[in-house]
Amino acid sequence: MTKRAWPLIALLLLLVSCVPQVVRPQPPDIELLEFRLLRLDPFAGSADFDLRLRLTNPNAVALLVLDSTLTAELAGAGFALTLGAVDLPAGGSRETVARLRVPVVEGARSLGVLVSGQPTRFRLTGEVRVAVGPVTVPLGPLTFIDRNVQVSLNFQLPTLRLVDLRLEGGSLRVGLEVFNPNPIGFSLEGPVRVLIGGSRVAEVSLSMRLPPGARERSDAAVRLSGFPGLGSVQVQADLKARIPGIWERDVRQVLEGVLR
Template identity: 30%
Template sequence: MKVWHASLLVPAVAALLASCAPRLGAAVQVPQITVEQTALERLDPPGLGIPASATVSLKLRVRNPNPFGVRLSRVDGDFYLDGLKVTQVSAPGVDIAATGVSTVTVNVQVPLSNQNLGKFADLAVGKTVAYRLEGSFEVDAGALGKPTFGPYTLAQGVIKDAPILKAPEFRFRPELAKLTFGNDGIVLELGLEVHNPNVLGFRLEAPLELRVGGVAVAKASLSGTVGAKNAGVVYTRFQIDPLALPQALIQGRFSFSVAGSPVLIAPGITEKRFGLEVLTQGSAERR
């Protein structure tokens, strides 16, 4: 989710702010801050059993109009979505050469609440959401002082691109597999590692089928939760009719594939279903 924006700092505002600075600081022209790029980096909604939070990245571009180098030593402000204040912003310091430009990226952590969840839900499903960054900043100009400018609107714009939900990646973990033979048939227990490439955390549900030689021999299901851009392990258990795998009874091992139709559920935000496909494959052996 990437959006490019223009600065709102007009010369009249710059002149007014400069006139309010300390005497030495008045010789310092106001650096211009723009938000070049915004992105919803991650969103873990409530109901996943992990802290509900969102991360928004702001790429700030700072232009120094002065004929000498300065350091933007502090940027403090408030970040708004559709007029609702969702968090405070503190940017790290950055050095800017004379008449030069520097960039700094700020990752803003936002604990989700009943008040702001709807705004992030709108972002996740592709609705246009207006943002505004209100704040002030301090400039370290050496012998010319450390004037502070603001508070005022540093930048504003809209975010309107929804993240595309991709299917998670499943990996067979051999050390988590257990194959047993008993009176109730053949039982295969699996631990599957699930990698979530999305900025959205979800609850995962999937009907599964176990295939041996391309033929379905058992069915099961799995469920679990995986945070945004994270990984986790989910477990499932197949009970197999011995008559379906006579060779397994003789040899004590077999190769298989697991097919399924994953359903990703972000509570209160969205849900996406994927078609039946092979998720992973491996082999099991009686220990």
């Protein structure tokens, strides 16, 4: 190496030392404030949850958290969760809401535990992306949340209403309207029996799909198994509301009607 090269090398080293270095900030703390079931629709194939989060900036400078994809684990099964951009003041906090969508098939075990009301382990892991000047810096992988969550379903029985009960030749036509007031959808299946004067004269096998908040109608014509004499008319529903592999409840109701 010639003596002429040494000044050039020294100049390059000086220039490199003058390049500003990116200071790696501390990752934000993330606290789960609320875990809420919005909707579980087995017919659409997914369940949606809202997660209310509080992000706290431990740094002495403002921190811009960019859109980041994290992994939300429920009962050991992982699902993608997008954390939207949040601008955190120095040493300050902000609240935000993230939407978690759980596929019904892949998340059957997790959903079954949740809708039963049992505590379920929830973990939020991965990398968050933050902006440091013009540079995007990934922070992680880290475990931001590790705690139990619980869903209070407060299941309400579907409302059954007899909207049609009449004779047509040798058959009995039975029309039922069913309203599902719950945030979860389910299949409603089982026998519906018609009694006149205490004697069973007909039986219908009901099978309905009831999405969350839906109002559906079922009509069936069945042959009479006895002569409908005089007396009060009752419709007895002995049904099961179920999401196969996830959840099940008995639905039993007795309706009064008038034969036309």
